[in-house]
Amino acid sequence: xxxxxxxxxxxxxxxxxxxxxxxxxxxxxxxxxxxxxxxxxxxxxxxxxxxxxxxxxxxxxxxxxxxxxxxxxxxxxxxxxxxxxxxxxxxxxxxxxxxxxxxxxxxxxxxxxxxxxxxxxxxxxxxxxxxxxxxxxxxxxxxxxxxxxxxxxxxxxxxxxxxxxxxxxxxxxxxxxxxxxxxxxxxxxxxxxxxxxxxxxxxxxxxxxxxxxxxxxxxxxxxxxxxxxxxxxxxxxxxxxxxxxxxxxxxxxxxxxxxxxxxxxxxxxxxxxxxxxxxxxxxxxxxxxxxxxxxx
Numbered sequence: 261x262x263x264x265x266x267x268x269x270x271x272x273x274x275x276x277x278x279x280x281x282x283x284x285x286x287x288x289x290x291x292x293x294x295x296x297x298x299x300x301x302x303x304x305x306x307x308x309x310x311x312x313x314x315x316x317x318x319x320x321x322x323x324x325x326x327x328x329x330x331x332x333x334x335x336x337x338x339x340x341x342x343x344x345x346x347x348x349x350x351x352x353x354x355x356x357x358x359x360x361x362x363x364x365x366x367x368x369x370x371x372x373x374x375x376x377x378x379x380x381x382x383x384x385x386x387x388x389x390x391x392x393x394x395x396x397x398x399x400x401x402x403x404x405x406x407x408x409x410x411x412x413x414x415x416x417x418x419x420x421x422x423x424x425x426x427x428x429x430x431x432x433x434x435x436x437x438x439x440x441x442x443x444x445x446x447x448x449x450x451x452x453x454x455x456x457x458x459x460x461x462x463x464x465x466x467x468x469x470x471x472x473x474x475x476x477x478x479x480x481x482x483x484x485x486x487x488x489x490x491x492x493x494x495x496x497x498x499x500x501x502x503x504x505x506x507x508x509x510x511x512x513x514x515x516x517x518x519x520x521x522x523x524x525x526x527x528x529x530x531x532x533x534x535x536x537x538x539x540x541x542x543x544x545x546x547x548x549x550x551x552x553x554x555x556x
Contacts, residue, residue, distance in 0.1 A: 265296055266309040268318050273299060275315070276328055280335050284515055294338070295331045302327055339515035340377075348375060349435055356442045365445045369413035372439055376410045377514060378481055383414075385545040390416060392543035396476050396504050396552055397424075404477040404502055405429040406458075411480060412440045412451060424450060428469050432457040458486070458493045462501055477502035477555065481548070484509050484527045498535035499556055505537065508550040521549060 265273060277292035284291075299305060305327050312318040319325075352372040359365040373379040382389055397403055401423060405412060408429035415427065427450055429440045440453030454468050466472055477500045486493050509524030528551055532539055537553040544550070 263300060265299060266306060268312055268315045269299060269306065269309040270296070271315045272319060272324070272328070276331060280332060283517060284335055284339055285512065285517055286335060286339060291335055294335060298331055298334065299327065336515050349439075353435075353439055353442060356439065359444065362445050365443070369443060373410040373413045376436075378409045379411055379414060381510065381512070381514075381547050382411075382545075385547050386414060388545045389548060390419075392545065393506055393550065393552075394419070395541075396506055400424055400475040402426045402471060402474040402476075403428070404471075404474040404500065406477060406479050406497070406500065407431055407482040407485070408440065408453070408478070409433075409436055409480075410439055411478070412453070413443055415451075417446050417450065422447075426469070426471060427451045428465075428471065428474070429453045430456040430465065458490070458496050461496070462499070466501075472501060474502040476504040476506065479505055479507045481508055481510055483507050483531050484524050487527045487531070494531060495535065498531065498537060502555040504540075505553045505555045506550055507531070507553060508548050511544075511547055511549060525549060 264270075273292055273295045276295055277288045280286060280291040280295075281288040305323055308321060308323055309318055312321070319328075349372070352368065352375060356365070356368040356372060359368045370383075374383050398420065400420070403424060403426070405427065408431045412427065412429040417424070417427075429437070429451065431437055431440075431453070432455065434455050437453035437455050440451065443451060452469070454465065456465050456468070479497060479500070483494070483497060486497060507528055509521070509528050511519065511521040511524070513520050528549075531537070532551065532553055535556075537555070539551050539553050541552045542550065543552075
């Protein structure tokens, strides 16, 4: 069969893409490309499309309804995928390792970070996020990033000069830590990634780093996730060994076009109240909100 979809199927792909774009956080063009890519290999659907005179008639068939339902599920679950797929990540990591020039390293870091859902959401508002949080990290000598993901790849080390001596980035995802430790163009000894889970405890982290207490800690989008998945660990997060905690939450759902800021704010606010953390200031970007709290 031709690589071009049959006209009636192409029309239905466009219609389905528009529907997906209204419902999910994806552009219509990107949704249509994904749908068409899948349907090109659906031989039974294409054979039926070749014999069906109109999009309306094809849309009434059971085969099409199944294909459309599966296409929507594929889009939804791809958008909900938090981390990049293994081959995509491996390619990005190898590019980062090969980077020598500053510009190449920056481009590789950005490409990897934008493939990770958390940093991809923050990317359009990154400058605003850094500006609003700089009063905290700008004067830090030691900074702890819990559940860091790939945020350390986007951190502006050039803005802190020699003030920041240690940036300890922790995540239970060994792949993220591998990427963090591959970043170059950072003064030697400043950035270090550590595979660590909250369940491991603070003493285990201290044993790895030699640091008992930090000037500040990032808990970026972490508290709402832990509250949903492992609420028993919230007390440990509240006990993070830092003078200041930057705790944030998402304003938009990961996949759907849905405002979740009210729910996320309630979780973060409850976290502060329950563990006696004093909120000193708040900030907001189009994709994220944050509370700066005094640590324990």
